[in-house]
Amino acid sequence: MEKTRLMMSNNKLRSFQNNFAHAVVNDYEPQSFLDDITPAGELKRPEDALDAHREGYYVRLTEALGENFEGTWFALGDDSFFKACRHFIKMNKSTFYNLSDYGKRFPQFLKELDNLNDLPFITDLAKFDWTFKEIFSEKQHVSIEPSKLQELKERPNSKLIFGNAVRIFESEMSVYDIWQLRKEELQKAPDINFENSEYLLLYKKFDEIFVKNLSETQCGILKSLKLGQTFSSVLDDMSEINQEDVINLFQIIGTTGIITQIE
Amino acid sequence: MNKSFNKKCKPGVGLRPTHFPYLETNPKLKVDWFEAVSENYMDSFGRPRIMLQKLREDYPIALHGVSMNLLNPDGLDDNYLKNLKALVDEIDPFVVSDHLCWTGIRPSNIHDLLPFPFTKEALETVVNNIDHAQNVLGRTMLIENVSTYMSFGQSEIPEWDFLNEAVKRTDANILLDVNNIYVSAINHKYDPYKYLDAIPPNLVKQIHFAGYSDMGDFLFDTHSKPVYPEVWDLFIRFIKKAPETPFMMEWDEDIPEFSVVEDEVLKAVAIWNRIHGKNEVNDE
Numbered sequence: 001m002e003k004t005r006l007m008m009s010n011n012k013l014r015s016f017q018n019n020f021a022h023a024v025v026n027d028y029e030p031q032s033f034l035d036d037i038t039p040a041g042e043l044k045r046p047e048d049a050l051d052a053h054r055e056g057y058y059v060r061l062t063e064a065l066g067e068n069f070e071g072t073w074f075a076l077g078d079d080s081f082f083k084a085c086r087h088f089i090k091m092n093k094s095t096f097y098n099l100s101d102y103g104k105r106f107p108q109f110l111k112e113l114d115n116l117n118d119l120p121f122i123t124d125l126a127k128f129d130w131t132f133k134e135i136f137s138e139k140q141h142v143s144i145e146p147s148k149l150q151e152l153k154e155r156p157n158s159k160l161i162f163g164n165a166v167r168i169f170e171s172e173m174s175v176y177d178i179w180q181l182r183k184e185e186l187q188k189a190p191d192i193n194f195e196n197s198e199y200l201l202l203y204k205k206f207d208e209i210f211v212k213n214l215s216e217t218q219c220g221i222l223k224s225l226k227l228g229q230t231f232s233s234v235l236d237d238m239s240e241i242n243q244e245d246v247i248n249l250f251q252i253i254g255t256t257g258i259i260t261q262i263e
Numbered sequence: 264m265n266k267s268f269n270k271k272c273k274p275g276v277g278l279r280p281t282h283f284p285y286l287e288t289n290p291k292l293k294v295d296w297f298e299a300v301s302e303n304y305m306d307s308f309g310r311p312r313i314m315l316q317k318l319r320e321d322y323p324i325a326l327h328g329v330s331m332n333l334l335n336p337d338g339l340d341d342n343y344l345k346n347l348k349a350l351v352d353e354i355d356p357f358v359v360s361d362h363l364c365w366t367g368i369r370p371s372n373i374h375d376l377l378p379f380p381f382t383k384e385a386l387e388t389v390v391n392n393i394d395h396a397q398n399v400l401g402r403t404m405l406i407e408n409v410s411t412y413m414s415f416g417q418s419e420i421p422e423w424d425f426l427n428e429a430v431k432r433t434d435a436n437i438l439l440d441v442n443n444i445y446v447s448a449i450n451h452k453y454d455p456y457k458y459l460d461a462i463p464p465n466l467v468k469q470i471h472f473a474g475y476s477d478m479g480d481f482l483f484d485t486h487s488k489p490v491y492p493e494v495w496d497l498f499i500r501f502i503k504k505a506p507e508t509p510f511m512m513e514w515d516e517d518i519p520e521f522s523v524v525e526d527e528v529l530k531a532v533a534i535w536n537r538i539h540g541k542n543e544v545n546d547e
Contacts, residue, residue, distance in 0.1 A: 042479075042480040043481055
C-alpha cells in the first residue's frame with residue numbers, strides 16, 4: 001500500500017527519468033524535455049549536455065565488455081572489437097546494477113555478425129572469456145578430502161556434489177591457447193591450430209584459477225556427474241569406455257578439489 | 264577487524280585494482296585508510312575481495328557505492344541491498360556512502376551519476392530510499408553531492424538545501440565532494456562558497472577531492488588529474504571548520520602509480536598541518 005502511494009506520487013520524476021534514459025540510450029528526446037534543460041557552462045544546446053552522458057554510457061559499457069572479453073578483444077583487435085561493442089550496446093541495454101554482468105549475449109551476438117567469418121573461433125573464444133569471468137567471481141569452495149573419494153568404490157551409486165568454483169567448458173574449436181595470448185600484441189601471435197574441439201575443466205584451488213585439458217569422454221562423464229547422475233549410472237550409459245580415460249579422470253577429480261561432498 | 268583512527272588528521276585514498284600489485288608488497292604507507300567502491304567487491308569473491316579483506320586487517324575501510332540509485336521512484340533494488348549488507352557485515356567499514364543521484368530506471372541501467380530536478384517530489388523519493396537503505400544496512404549512510412552538466416527549470420529547491428534536508432530528515436550524513444561543488448558551481452554559474460557555507464560542518468563525515476577536466480565549454484568530473492588550486496581553496500575553508508573530518512583523493516582515469524596519488528593526499532595533510540599547527544603525517 002505504502003509503495004503504491006509512493007509510486008503514484010512519483011509520476012513527474014518517473015516521466016523525467018524515462019525521457020532522460022531514452023535520450024541517453026536511444027538518442028531520442030521529446031522537445032518538452034529539452035525545453036526544461038539549461039546546459040552547463042558555455043554549452044549552447046541541451047543536447048550537448050546530454051552528450052556527456054551519452055558518450056559516458058558507451059564508454060562504460062565498452063570498458064565492461066573489454067574487461068569481460070579480454071581474449072575476444074585480443075583476437076579481434078581494437079577497431080573490430082570497438083565496432084562490435086558499439087553495435088552490441090545499441091542493441092542490448094544494460095539491466096543489471098553491476099557492470100561486470102554486462103555481455104552475457106555477446107558471444108551469440110558475435111556469431112550473428114557476418115563480417116567475422118575469417119575468425120570462426122571467435123564465438124567459442126567469447127564463451128571462454130565469459131566462463132573465465134564467471135569463475136573469477138566465484139568464492140573458493142571447501143573441497144572434500146581426497147581420501148574420502150575412495151568411498152566411491154564401495155558406494156558406486158553415490159552422487160558427487162561439485163564446488164561452485166568449477167566450470168566444464170567444451171567448444172567446437174580450440175580457443176584456450178589463443179586466450180592465453182590475450183596480454184600479448186596481436187602481431188606477435190603465433191599461428192595456432194584452432195580446428196579441433198576442446199574440452200576443459202576450470203576450477204579454483206587455494207583462490208587461484210586453474211584450467212585442465214580433458215578428453216571428450218572425461219568431459220562427458222564430468223558433465224553427467226555434475227548434473228547429478230550417479231557414478232555407476234554414468235558408466236552404464238557409456239557404450240565404449242576407455243579405461244585409461246576413466247582412471248585419469250579419477251586422478252583429476254582427486255587432485256583438483258572440485259568435489260565438495262559425496263551423497 | 265579492529266583497526267580504527269587514532270589521529271585527528273585522517274588522510275585516505277581510493278583503492279584501485281591497478282595498485283594491487285604494489286599494495287601486496289605491504290609498503291609503508293602515508294595514508295591512514297582506503298575507500299573501496301562497493302560494487303567492485305560485493306558481487307565478486309575473486310582477488311579484489313581477498314585484497315580488500317587483507318587491507319582491512321591493517322586499515323579502516325570506507326565503502327563507497329555508485330549504483331544504489333537513491334532517486335529511483337520504484338524504490339531500491341532488494342538484491343543490491345542484500346549483497347551490500349553482506350559486504351558491510353564482512354568488512355565493517357567506518358563509512359558506507361552513495362550519491363545524491365539516480366543511475367537508471369527499469370529496464371535500463373545507465374551506470375552514471377545522473378542529475379535530476381530538485382523538487383519536493385524528488386526529495387520525498389530520496390528520503391524514503393535513504394531511510395529504507397539505512398534500515399536494511401542497520402547503519403547511517405553518507406550521501407555525496409555529484410557534479411552536474413545541466414540544470415532543470417522545474418527545480419524548486421537549491422541543491423545545497425535539498426542535500427541538507429535529505430540527510431536531516433533521515434539522520435544520514437554528508438560526504439562532501441569539494442571538487443564536485445566547484446565543477447557544478449562553474450557549470451551552473453553560482454558561487455561555490457555559497458554551496459560550501461550552506462553545509463553544516465557537523466553533518467559532514469567525509470571529504471572527497473579530485474581533479475576535473477576543462478572541456479572548453481564546461482567542466483567535467485573525470486577524476487583524472489591532480490587537484491586544482493580553486494578546489495584546494497574550498498578544502499581549506501571547510502577543514503578549518505571541521506578538522507577531524509576524514510578526507511581522501513579520488514583518481515579513476517589515467518591512474519598514476521600509487522605514490523603520485525599518495526603525494527596528492529599529502530598536499531592535503533600539509534594544508535591540514537598548516538591550519539591546525541600539528542605535524543600529523545603518518546610516519547610511525
